[in-house]
Amino acid sequence: EAQVTQNPRYLITVTGKKLTVTCSQNMNHEYMSWYRQDPGLGLRQIYYSMNVEVTDKGDVPEGYKVSRKEKRNFPLILESPSPNQTSLYFCASGNFDSPLHFGNGTRLTVT
C-alpha cells in the first residue's frame, strides 16, 4: 500500500531533550517536506527536500533540522525542543505534477 509513515504518532518530551520524528515513503517520490499545524495558523512548511542530499528551508525552519540521505526517508530533528514547538507535525511526499501525500501526523508536546 502506498503510504507515508510517520513515527511516533504521539510524543511528550521535556525542554532541551533532543528528539527525532521519522518519516518514510514507499512511493519513490523525489519531493518530501515537513509541516506543522497550529490552531488558527493552518499548515506551515518547515523544510523540504527535492531529492537526496538536497534540502531547503520553508517558512518556519528555526529550531528544526532535517536530512535526506536516502530517497525514502526524511527525518525531522529537534535538537533542543522548546514549548513553542508543541504542535501537530505532518510529513508529506510527492512528485511534480502530483498531489502531496501526507502521513498521519505526529502530535508533539514539549513541557
Added chain:
Amino acid sequence: AQKVTQAQTEISVVEKEDVTLDCVYETRDTTYYLFWYKQPPSGELVFLIRRNSFDEQNEISGRYSWNFQKSTSSFNFTITASQVVDSAVYFCALERNTGNQFYFGTGTSLTVIP
C-alpha cells in the same frame, strides 16, 4: 509573496443543505496549482482536488464541486446536500510552479448537524 486566505473560520449547516467554502489566493506566479484537502476529526489529511492555473473549468465530483476564477483569484469549494460525514476542517493550498513550496490557508471547520 504567496498567500491563501480562508476567511470562514467555522461554518455550521444542517444536513442536506448546500455549503460553499471560500478560498482566495495571492501569487505573482503565472503557473501555479491549487488544492483542497480535508482533515476529518481523526486528523489525517485527505487530498480532494488539484487544479493548475491554466485550467479554469469547474469540476464536479459527486456532491463536491469547485469553482476556479482567476479574475477574482478564488478557488471555492461547494458541497451539495451536505452529510454528517462531511464534518471536517478543509484546507485550501497553493503550490508554486517550482514544485517545492506550498502555502496553506488557515482552514475552515465545517460542522454538519444531523
